[in-house]
Amino acid sequence: MKFxxxxxxxxxxxxxxxxxxxxxxxxxxxxxxxxPTFPVLPGVLMLEAMVQTAAWLVRDxxxxxxxxxxxxxxxxxxxxxxxxxxxxxTLEADCKLLAEDESTxxxxxxxxxxxxxxxxxxxxxxxxxxxxxxxxxxxxxxxRTQRARWGLVGVG
Numbered sequence: 001m002k003f004x005x006x007x008x009x010x011x012x013x014x015x016x017x018x019x020x021x022x023x024x025x026x027x028x029x030x031x032x033x034x035x036p037t038f039p040v041l042p043g044v045l046m047l048e049a050m051v052q053t054a055a056w057l058v059r060d061x062x063x064x065x066x067x068x069x070x071x072x073x074x075x076x077x078x079x080x081x082x083x084x085x086x087x088x089x090t091l092e093a094d095c096k097l098l099a100e101d102e103s104t105x106x107x108x109x110x111x112x113x114x115x116x117x118x119x120x121x122x123x124x125x126x127x128x129x130x131x132x133x134x135x136x137x138x139x140x141x142x143x144r145t146q147r148a149r150w151g152l153v154g155v156g
Contacts, residue, residue, distance in 0.1 A: 006021070006049065024041050046116065050119065059150065062100070075119060078118055089110070090111070106120075
């Protein structure tokens with residue numbers, strides 16, 4: 001199962017900062033198990049939402065060159081409260097370093113003015129064909145998919 005945790009991007013300062021939003025709905029299947037009588041967004045998915053937010057800034061800055069952007073390291077991640085169905089998690093990521101193969105961010109998530117989590121993220125940017133030329137077609141398909149998704153969630 002693949003989780004798409006960014007519903008929309010409301011602000012993008014290229015190569016510097018991005019603000020995105022995740023509206024949590026009771027219809028999301030994983031909430032039935034986490035926790036059955038107290039449904040909340042799992043902490044690991046809150047972290048993944050911050051990673052996905054930062055990855056959109058990277059894709060925009062590098063013109064969708066990397067086909068895969070993954071979390072390399074998360075440091076000093078702190079959780080302060082739960083995100084419940086009906087709430088909107090606003091995600092902010094400030095870019096500290098952006099290179100072709102790696103980026104670093106300070107990121108946070110909040111509901112209204114209340115901070116829910118924060119941390120420092122290092123992302124790794126990959127082109128699958130760099131390691132295996134036979135994956136060039138997959139690289140291109142992944143880039144097309146992300147460009148199409150950007151058309152749905154991106155600003156402007």
